[in-house]
Amino acid sequence: LGAVTVSIGWSGYVVSFLRDVGLHIPAQLSAARGTLVTLADGTQVTAIFNLPAVIIIAIVTLLLVIGIRESANVNNVIVFVKVAVVLLFIVGAAHAVNPANWHPFIPPSTGVRGHFGWSGVMQGAGIVFFAYIGFDAVSTAAQEAKNPKRDMPISIIGSLLICTVLYIAVSAVATGIVPYLQLDVPDPIAVAADHAGVGWMASLIKLGAIAGLSSVILVMLLGQSRIFWTMADDGLLPKFVSRVHPKFQTPWITTIVTGVVVACFAAIFTVREAGSLVSIGTLLAFVIVSIGVLVLRIREPNLPRTFKTPVVWFVAPMGALSAIALMISLPWLTWERLIYWFAFGIVIYFGYSLYNSKLGPRKIAGETGWSRALKIAGVIWIVFGSLGSILWLARYRTEYIPGALGIVIGLAGFVLAWSLGALLNLVAQVSDHTHARHLMMESPGNLEK
Numbered sequence: 001l002g003a004v005t006v007s008i009g010w011s012g013y014v015v016s017f018l019r020d021v022g023l024h025i026p027a028q029l030s031a032a033r034g035t036l037v038t039l040a041d042g043t044q045v046t047a048i049f050n051l052p053a054v055i056i057i058a059i060v061t062l063l064l065v066i067g068i069r070e071s072a073n074v075n076n077v078i079v080f081v082k083v084a085v086v087l088l089f090i091v092g093a094a095h096a097v098n099p100a101n102w103h104p105f106i107p108p109s110t111g112v113r114g115h116f117g118w119s120g121v122m123q124g125a126g127i128v129f130f131a132y133i134g135f136d137a138v139s140t141a142a143q144e145a146k147n148p149k150r151d152m153p154i155s156i157i158g159s160l161l162i163c164t165v166l167y168i169a170v171s172a173v174a175t176g177i178v179p180y181l182q183l184d185v186p187d188p189i190a191v192a193a194d195h196a197g198v199g200w201m202a203s204l205i206k207l208g209a210i211a212g213l214s215s216v217i218l219v220m221l222l223g224q225s226r227i228f229w230t231m232a233d234d235g236l237l238p239k240f241v242s243r244v245h246p247k248f249q250t251p252w253i254t255t256i257v258t259g260v261v262v263a264c265f266a267a268i269f270t271v272r273e274a275g276s277l278v279s280i281g282t283l284l285a286f287v288i289v290s291i292g293v294l295v296l297r298i299r300e301p302n303l304p305r306t307f308k309t310p311v312v313w314f315v316a317p318m319g320a321l322s323a324i325a326l327m328i329s330l331p332w333l334t335w336e337r338l339i340y341w342f343a344f345g346i347v348i349y350f351g352y353s354l355y356n357s358k359l360g361p362r363k364i365a366g367e368t369g370w371s372r373a374l375k376i377a378g379v380i381w382i383v384f385g386s387l388g389s390i391l392w393l394a395r396y397r398t399e400y401i402p403g404a405l406g407i408v409i410g411l412a413g414f415v416l417a418w419s420l421g422a423l424l425n426l427v428a429q430v431s432d433h434t435h436a437r438h439l440m441m442e443s444p445g446n447l448e449k
Contacts, residue, residue: 003220005274011052012186053266061259085208096196097176122329130278228254236353290319378424385417
């Protein structure tokens with residue numbers, strides 16, 4: 001979904017740049033499905049899908065199928081443009097800043113959660129958190145560092161500080177040039193550059209942004225396709241998914257599947273929807289990692305480590321709590337989508353991955369195909385029943401059956417989900433035990449086989 005978010009932004013900058021040179025992409029084909037787009041004459045049209053976002057995903061996917069060597073070379077050329085474009089915007093457009101646009105610095109809350117005020121600040125921080133994706137990848141180079149205990153904190157914290165300063169500077173200049181209400185678009189820097197009246201520099205900034213975002217899309221699609229390939233190789237996904245192209249020697253199936261899925265979402269999502277989903281997923285991963293580091297430190301204190309988090313008893317809990325705070329600030333619709341994705345992943349894991357993984361549990365003595373199906377059905381029932389109860393209690397109850405009766409229905413859903421799931425699992429275990437005894441009575445050697 002990170003590539004979805006970036007491709008939507010890329011689309012906005014491409015449309016703006018092409019408009020500068022006299023080329024116009026129909027508004028119906030340059031925004032998320034159902035979005036109202038205002039034309040130059042003031043009329044509004046409803047967008048069908050985001051064509052430029054789909055095109056860039058298709059191009060990058062093709063590039064990755066052709067080969068990693070070519071992709072890496074293109075990425076190395078593009079990546080040097082990024083910082084230059086950011087600095088060019090900060091320096092070149094700073095003269096157009098109007099300090100009046102910064103007042104009030106924190107707009108007063110409208111009374112709706114997340115609409116300005118401090119709740120809006122927290123929600124905004126949660127939505128744009130996806131901009132910090134990738135810094136954790138620095139830790140993967142710990143074994144190559146000469147002094148990882150010193151180099152890792154400097155690398156991670158140093159890069160975070162530099163990028164944070166640049167983000168703040170860009171945001172300050174953009175909101176100083178254009179009232180913030182006009183920047184709720186996929187290409188805010190392009191809008192600010194146009195208002196700054198910097199002429200050719202605006203087109204150069206847009207072109208640089210297009211190049212920089214292209215490299216980000218490439219890296220994200222590259223990483224995700226390789227993750228799926230590794231999962232398939234480990235048995236977490238069907239084996240055929242890990243096939244390598246005979247000519248290009250690339251994981252072409254996972255690359256194409258990833259590209260198709262990303263293109264479908266990029267065609268219909270807004271940048272806010274995609275960014276919120278990426279952020280809440282990333283924050284959840286950070287919560288799990290923070291807790292996992294602390295658990296490993298307690299359970300495996302003597303485990304060899306090239307780098308140890310300093311003051312882990314403070315850093316890990318604070319990392320988890322701060323991520324949870326940002327997650328709580330996000331809109332409820334984002335939470336609902338996270339729950340759906342989480343349930344989908346649980347079903348795939350318990351329905352296929354757990355029993356086919358190279359590291360999965362050994363086959364239980366006496367287990368049959370239908371008893372395994374009962375166990376899977378029990379897990380699915382518990383997952384979807386529990387999540388359905390959460391959705392009912394947190395959102396839909398107040399719309400349909402408010403009051404004590406609605407709460408009772410939600411709690412009853414929890415009890416029913418867990419009871420039926422446990423019953424299915426119990427029946428499966430009894431079946432396994434009975435079948436195992438039957439095999440043992442026929443021939444003790446069958447049980448071992």
